[in-house]
Amino acid sequence: MTFANGSTIVTDILVGADGAWSKVRPLLSDATPTYAGRSMxxxxxxESDTRHPATLALVGGGSMTAYDETTRIGLGVQRERADTLHSYAMFDQPLDWFDGIDFKDGPAAARTVAAMFKGWAPELVAxxxxxxxxxxxxxxxxxxxGHRWEHxxxxxxxxxxxHLAPxxxxxxxxxxxxxxxxxxAIAEQPKDIDAAIRAYEAALFPRNIDTATAAGAYYPDFKPLNGSVQ
Structure with missing residues (x-):
């Protein structure tokens, strides 16, 4: 492995825990993430208890989601510590739909996105x-x-x-x-690491299909591998 600072290591076991755009995945699979049809x-x-009490009261003590089937936009928000409200505006649109929003200009982006919620309750638009x-x-x-690879x-x-899923x-x-x-798996077969990894992968491949399939039913562009789930 070669790191960004130029240092290198050689290892007997390499576990890719490096997320959606994994640099390790290409050693195993040519699969790459595809856009799922939704952006947030x-x-x-x-300090919403004092600065946005009406919005805080609407959210309550946990989380809430509001979605408009006609415009295909929504808001999801959760209450976090110190009366922080952490929100995601949701848009089921192609990527080029967002080209007109200048996210490098924070205030302008906020105004543009907020305007898309015209007619919504002001507590939510806030x-x-x-x-x-x-x-x-x-x-x-x-x-x-159903993403999998040959060992x-x-x-x-x-x-x-x-198994990146929306x-x-x-x-x-x-x-x-x-x-x-x-x-x-490694603890059970410490003298045969390759067998341990095989056992782990055998359980891994089917384990997350149900969760990913559920996501696929909601996100229109998120499809099974080769059109089917193995």
Missing amino acids: VETYLY LVADSDIPPIFRPLYGLPI VPGVTLIGDAA PDGEGANWALFDAGQLGN
């Missing part, structure tokens, strides 16, 4: 219009449902590097679970 715009409201950070563009990508000795993947709250959880399962 991330915003924050801080999540975007009054954002305390410049809005962040978050296009969603996924690997084909390569000494190399494997965990988390989004292995966010449903499970990405980090699955990465931690994968790591635990791989660790258990």
